[in-house]
Amino acid sequence: MNNTTQPIVRMQQLNKHFGSLHVLKHIDMQITPGEVVVVIGASGSGKSTLIRCINGLEEFQSGFLEVDSNELRPYGKSSEALQTIRTEVGMVFQQFNLFPHLSVIDNITLAPMKVRGWSRTDAVEAAKRLLERVGIADQADKYPSHLSGGQQQRVALARALAMEPRLMLFDEPTSALDPEMIGEVLDAMRELAKEGMTMVIVTHEMGFAREVADRVVFIHQGEITEEGPPEKLFDTPQHERTQSFLARVLKH
């Protein structure tokens, strides 16, 4: 890691509440360009909420958050900074969230055309290259419902990449998939990591985390309990919470 590069995400003392529930507690986190960060933790620990704060799908109540020098303020409703952030940060969701009324190609070209103002020809050309890259070039004219879960998630990845993001967020990208389809999605993500994409990944796939992560962050009840390189965190976890979590998930 190059210490002279500016972090692409800076989070300081970030707090988030859902009503009386304190879901994120004093989160400090920095992400350097090119880094792959995997966030792990039990369900309900706040890990999804954490990455959803980065592109403003969740608002936070106090603290500092800056993404690529655009500052998001607490209670940040739609602002210009948020709009800029969303064009630079891509996201892949657990439930894919493809647009069911649009063909695969139209799913991918919508945002580049409407947000970036690309011509249809350029957008389609770029979309086809992306579909090839995720290995489903032959499905361009189908509708999402005609694809398998694994294919849908790869389309969702291509759709996010079409905006040429500087940072990619993954919110449990394989949790809704049948076991035999998890591999193809992880492969596509692995490729992306190799190409140097900055990625923040929430996942339960510990083997994958160990393999691709530069850093693993363990969250427990809204707090970052422990973080470090994967070998260190998985093999010699320091904190008792981390140890018991890993003991539970690695047993399976």
Added chain:
Amino acid sequence: MEVNFQFDWLAAFESIPHLLPGIPWTLLISFGGLAIGFFIGIFFGLLRISPLRWLRWPAIFYVEVFRGTPILVQVLFIFYGLPQILGGPINALVAGIAAIAVNSGAYISEIVRGSVQSIERGQGEASLSLGLSRTQAFRYVIWPQAFRRMIPPLGNQAIISIKDTSLFSVIGVGELVRQGQIYIATTFTALEVYFMVALMYLAITWTLSIVLRQLELRGLAGQ
């Protein structure tokens, strides 16, 4: 009691040419009113889901008033009541179309609201995460999906409104029931004529049902 009646088929058939002139009126009032009601429905339906309370409130008021009062009272109010305010008579056809418009508009605004709100949250989130503005997300992602879901309940509303026009015989507009009443006044063949009137409504609503089913099938094919 001795039951002794005969259905006079000849009288039924003879009534047809006298009833047919009612059909264009029935269709004009129904579809004219529904077309306007559709735009009223979209307008108030979207106000209803606005994040701003002062925009939601008039929409709630509108729906409550026109859904909560009988359409017969609404058309009587428009035809006999409004002229006292406007200072001049209102054409019965205009009154009929207006009644269908404001009445179906209230129901359609609930259809619009329900359909838009039924679209999964993730659709909007995915749109926003791609950098689309809220307006773009609505226009390109939410609305087209919501519109497909509106087709079946809109068809239902159209059928209800077509039947509602029968009430407008009371303001003398020459729709199907009115034509039947006029004809019966000279022939006294109520049984046969109202049977034929019913058949004609059925022909209209049945045709509409078939068209709607085709639309639904085509709408689903794209998903």
